[in-house]
Amino acid sequence: xxxxxxxxxxxxxxxxxxxxxxxxxxxxxxxxxxxxxxxxxxxxxxxxxxxxxxxxxxxxxxxxxxxxxxxxxxxxxxxxxxxxxxxxxxxxxxxxxxxxxxxxxxxxxxxxxx
Amino acid sequence: xxxxxxxxxxxxxxxxxxxxxxxxxxxxxxxxxxxxxxxxxxxxxxxxxxxxxxxxxxxxxxxxxxxxxxxxxxxxxxxxxxxxxxxxxxxxxxxxxxxxxxxxxxxxxxxxxx
Numbered sequence: 001x002x003x004x005x006x007x008x009x010x011x012x013x014x015x016x017x018x019x020x021x022x023x024x025x026x027x028x029x030x031x032x033x034x035x036x037x038x039x040x041x042x043x044x045x046x047x048x049x050x051x052x053x054x055x056x057x058x059x060x061x062x063x064x065x066x067x068x069x070x071x072x073x074x075x076x077x078x079x080x081x082x083x084x085x086x087x088x089x090x091x092x093x094x095x096x097x098x099x100x101x102x103x104x105x106x107x108x109x110x111x112x113x114x
Numbered sequence: 115x116x117x118x119x120x121x122x123x124x125x126x127x128x129x130x131x132x133x134x135x136x137x138x139x140x141x142x143x144x145x146x147x148x149x150x151x152x153x154x155x156x157x158x159x160x161x162x163x164x165x166x167x168x169x170x171x172x173x174x175x176x177x178x179x180x181x182x183x184x185x186x187x188x189x190x191x192x193x194x195x196x197x198x199x200x201x202x203x204x205x206x207x208x209x210x211x212x213x214x215x216x217x218x219x220x221x222x223x224x225x226x227x228x
Contacts, residue, residue, distance in 0.1 A: 009154070032215065043204065043221040044157075090156060094215055101172075102217055104149075104156040 002027050004093050006105035013081050014113050021076040021108050023091030032094040033074040034102065035065055039087045047089075050074065061085070086112045117141045118220035120205050126226045127195050135190045135223050137205030146188040147206040147217065148172075148180060157204065163188055195227040 005024045013019050025031065032051055036044040048059025055067040065076045074091060091105040118139045127133045139146065144165045149157040149172075159172030161180040169180060177199060179191045192199055205220040 004156075006156075034216070036219075044219040046216060046218070049216055092157075092217075101147075101159060101162060102215070104158075106154055106156040 002093055002095060002103040004091055004103055004105035006089075006091055006108050008108045009106070010109045010111065012111040012113060015083050016080050019076075019078045019081045019085070019110070021089050021091075021110070023074045023076065023105060024072050025074065025091070025093040026072065027093050027095050033065070033067060034092040034094075035059065035063070035074075035076050036090045036092065036104075037061075037087045038090065038107075044090065047076070081110075081112055083112045083114060086110055118205055118207055118218055120203075120220040120223045122223060123221065124224045126228060128228055129196055130194050133192045133195050133225065135203055135205075135225070137188045137190070137220060139186050139188075139205075139207045141207050141209070141218060142185075143207035143209045143218075144185060145208045145210065145215070146182065147208070148178075148188070148190045149204045149206060149219075150174060151202040151204060151222070160190065160203075192225075192227075195225075197227045200225060200227045 003026045034049045035047040038044050047063050048057050050057050050067045058064050063078050067074050088107045088109045090107045092102040094102045121136045147162045148160040151157050158174050160178050163169050163182045166182050181189050203223045206217045208215045208217045
């Protein structure tokens with residue numbers, strides 16, 4: 001079965017600092033990978049997704065993620081964090097073998113200090 | 115207007131009562147989902163429907179039922195609500211034709227069972 005691990009429950013970074021949120025997964029042969037963001041009291045917004053091709057994907061709000069098959073990872077990065085990035089971030093994986101249903105990680109709460 | 119609309123957005127109900135959460139979408143997607151979000155657990159799939167005649171249980175379907183009234187409408191019912199069903203519930207839709215089954219979420223429904 002698919003599974004997703006986000007090792008960090010909370011992360012605190014200073015405004016302007018770089019950010020990396022980790023995501024590891026187990027999957028079928030052809031994974032689809034996603035990062036969603038949830039601001040307080042809001043629904044989930046898609047940041048970026050990987051299906052195939054270039055393993056470095058660009059998303060909205062200046063985020064990017066890199067798919068590393070050898071490490072079963074899909075880490076989210078941003079070079080300079082803004083206070084408005086404070087939110088909870090979810091990694092999700094789907095696979096054709098599992099009917100394309102998504103499995104979500106437990107989430108990482110990002111705090112930004114000024 | 116939101117593409118995926120959930121009603122009610124907030125509800126407090128008593129133990130043992132029946133409660134229905136409704137979802138409608140204007141995206142024209144065949145696939146619809148109900149997820150539950152709990153702190154530290156991420157999102158877990160309750161039920162999903164790949165078309166009007168197709169209903170499937172997710173990983174945590176006990177205590178829930180669903181109805182797919184039309185392509186655009188998918189409702190979730192708690193037949194006899196209990197306090198541990200207090201959570202944030204999300205309806206979502208997807209289109210398998212849009213590469214990897216990207217899922218689009220509603221804004222969520224907060225349910226409190228007292």
